Amino acid sequence: MSFLYQIAPNLEPLGAELVKCIGQTLQMLFVSGIISFILGLLLGVVLIVTKKDGIMRQVAVYNFFDKAIDVIRSIPFIILMILLIPVSRAIMGTGTGVPGAYIALIAGTVPFFARQIESVLSDVDYGLVEASAAMGFSPIEIIFSVYLKESIPGITRVTMITMVSLIGITAMAGAIGAGGLGDFAIRYGHQMGYRDMIWVTVIIILVIISIIQGIGNLIIRRTTH
Amino acid sequence: MIQLKHVSKTFQSGASSVHAVQDVSLDIKEGEIFGIIGFSGAGKSTLVRCINLLEKPTQGTVTVDGVELTGLDEKKLRQMRLKIGMIFQHFNLLRSRTVYQNIAFPLKKSNLSQEQKNQKILSLLELVGLSDKKDAYPSQLSGGQKQRVAIARALANDPKVLLCDEATSALDPQTTKSILALLKKVNEELGITIVIITHEMAVVKDICDRVAIMELGHVVEEGTTEDVFVHPQKPVTKDFISTAGNVDKIYELIAEKNPLTILQPGEKMVMLTYSANNAGEPLISYLSEAFDVKANIIYGNIDILKGKTIGKLVVTLSGEKANMEKAIAYIRERQVDMEVIQE
Numbered sequence A: 001m002s003f004l005y006q007i008a009p010n011l012e013p014l015g016a017e018l019v020k021c022i023g024q025t026l027q028m029l030f031v032s033g034i035i036s037f038i039l040g041l042l043l044g045v046v047l048i049v050t051k052k053d054g055i056m057r058q059v060a061v062y063n064f065f066d067k068a069i070d071v072i073r074s075i076p077f078i079i080l081m082i083l084l085i086p087v088s089r090a091i092m093g094t095g096t097g098v099p100g101a102y103i104a105l106i107a108g109t110v111p112f113f114a115r116q117i118e119s120v121l122s123d124v125d126y127g128l129v130e131a132s133a134a135m136g137f138s139p140i141e142i143i144f145s146v147y148l149k150e151s152i153p154g155i156t157r158v159t160m161i162t163m164v165s166l167i168g169i170t171a172m173a174g175a176i177g178a179g180g181l182g183d184f185a186i187r188y189g190h191q192m193g194y195r196d197m198i199w200v201t202v203i204i205i206l207v208i209i210s211i212i213q214g215i216g217n218l219i220i221r222r223t224t225h
Numbered sequence B: 001m002i003q004l005k006h007v008s009k010t011f012q013s014g015a016s017s018v019h020a021v022q023d024v025s026l027d028i029k030e031g032e033i034f035g036i037i038g039f040s041g042a043g044k045s046t047l048v049r050c051i052n053l054l055e056k057p058t059q060g061t062v063t064v065d066g067v068e069l070t071g072l073d074e075k076k077l078r079q080m081r082l083k084i085g086m087i088f089q090h091f092n093l094l095r096s097r098t099v100y101q102n103i104a105f106p107l108k109k110s111n112l113s114q115e116q117k118n119q120k121i122l123s124l125l126e127l128v129g130l131s132d133k134k135d136a137y138p139s140q141l142s143g144g145q146k147q148r149v150a151i152a153r154a155l156a157n158d159p160k161v162l163l164c165d166e167a168t169s170a171l172d173p174q175t176t177k178s179i180l181a182l183l184k185k186v187n188e189e190l191g192i193t194i195v196i197i198t199h200e201m202a203v204v205k206d207i208c209d210r211v212a213i214m215e216l217g218h219v220v221e222e223g224t225t226e227d228v229f230v231h232p233q234k235p236v237t238k239d240f241i242s243t244a245g246n247v248d249k250i251y252e253l254i255a256e257k258n259p260l261t262i263l264q265p266g267e268k269m270v271m272l273t274y275s276a277n278n279a280g281e282p283l284i285s286y287l288s289e290a291f292d293v294k295a296n297i298i299y300g301n302i303d304i305l306k307g308k309t310i311g312k313l314v315v316t317l318s319g320e321k322a323n324m325e326k327a328i329a330y331i332r333e334r335q336v337d338m339e340v341i342q343e
């Protein structure tokens, strides 16, 4: 501990605050990550099965989601966040703090993730889908046993990429008072000029990303044959 | 076992439409190996996919094992598909699953107990000769081994019919032979009706009982393999047959103006195709004895067709015009197929 305080002298007075901010970042990552994963996966599957050569072809549905994703993705996150404050108030009951950031974080992540899922699932050989249909499997069974099961390595890979991008946008959520490491770095590192605190935040974020990538790589290695 | 009645399939792409299959009627009998041969784009894959309704025919009816598939709803159709196995050119194995799990995959649809399923998978592995590869992943197998897994997988739910779409086209000749031998064994030991799509006459020659030839969406010729081989009617059929043996070399020789192929006035060059029961040798000596027509053998070839021999001889006939005509009439009478190559 004393060694740490030597190289980062401001850690002593700010330690408790830092821990609180790490907690906020992890909370945002965890809650919006899980919800975005589920929604994004669902949306990616909807895109792949409803498109022109899909197994449940519904061109109108495909076009709607396809366009919606493009529109949301083209809005810069910081603007999307402000745009969604009223929506968050309506759904979450608040537009600020960690709970007030969830809606924006999810809206900023789902379209990005869904597109990547769509691309991963479209790499599944259509021959497998046909072979399964010939074996008497229904479209729903094919989604789970073929599309999703065969794509676990790819899904893991894009989940990692998305998590890293989600960490990036949680740092911006500080702007609506959600706290977190980004907010910490701005308040103490930038406004108060404590350079050591910037380095501490960078290292913590690197550690979080390494853990995510470590887990991801392990899953990919176990599931690629 | 399989009845196709006036089946047509038209693909609509924008303003243009492709008539991939046009008014095809076939009756494939229980326990036979039926070949469908044709050049690329003839509509073979589309036709075979109409049998399990992976493609819905735009017209006509498909009946398998007495059930009209074209009249079923999706759920009943899926039930029927358990009775129709299918294998493909590119094997279509699930990469994330082992050989064992690939064969187990279609058994999700079965109501056997876990132990019965296990027994079933092990016996299928034995049938296709891959017991030692049970825990391998598809990426660790050769093409021939992958196709064996695919065959085992297609047999898991005890189908009555096995559809094979270019099942050997991605394999070398030797592996092709071994896969065909396996299909033959499946047909004989399990009594499964097999439909084989191919563009290789060698495949038909080896194992098919009957064959249909497709061209531009139509079945242009159909019959027992032997009949079609010995008495081909349509030009496309003759093309296929010449690709199976090496008699088409004669056309190269003619093109090269090889001295052997230069005819004197009044001579005819003909190709005789005969099966074991109307063998060619005595015929040739008889032509000279009875009609004073000399038959000079230029080229010969013997094919083995499902165990029967099919001979092909290219000969030049020379003699008096009237005698030649009588000789030719006699050849025809003997049921020896004759094609005039040059005159």
Ligand SMILES: Nc1ncnc2c1ncn2[C@@H]1O[C@H](COP(=O)(O)OP(=O)(O)OP(=O)(O)O)[C@@H](O)[C@H]1O
Pocket (backbone or CB within 6 Å): B011, B012, B013, B018, B019, B020, B038, B039, B040, B041, B042, B043, B044, B045, B046, B047, B199
């Ligand atoms: N889904 C489709 N949409 C539009 N046209 C198609 C489709 N499937 C096949 N066709 C067309 O139908 C015709 C017959 O195709 P098919 O695949 O049945 O031929 P094939 O005899 O199996 O050829 P190959 O030996 O190359 O596999 C072709 O002209 C092809 O372009």
Ligand SMILES: [Mg+2]
Pocket (backbone or CB within 6 Å): B044, B045, B046, B166
């Ligand atoms: Mg084909």
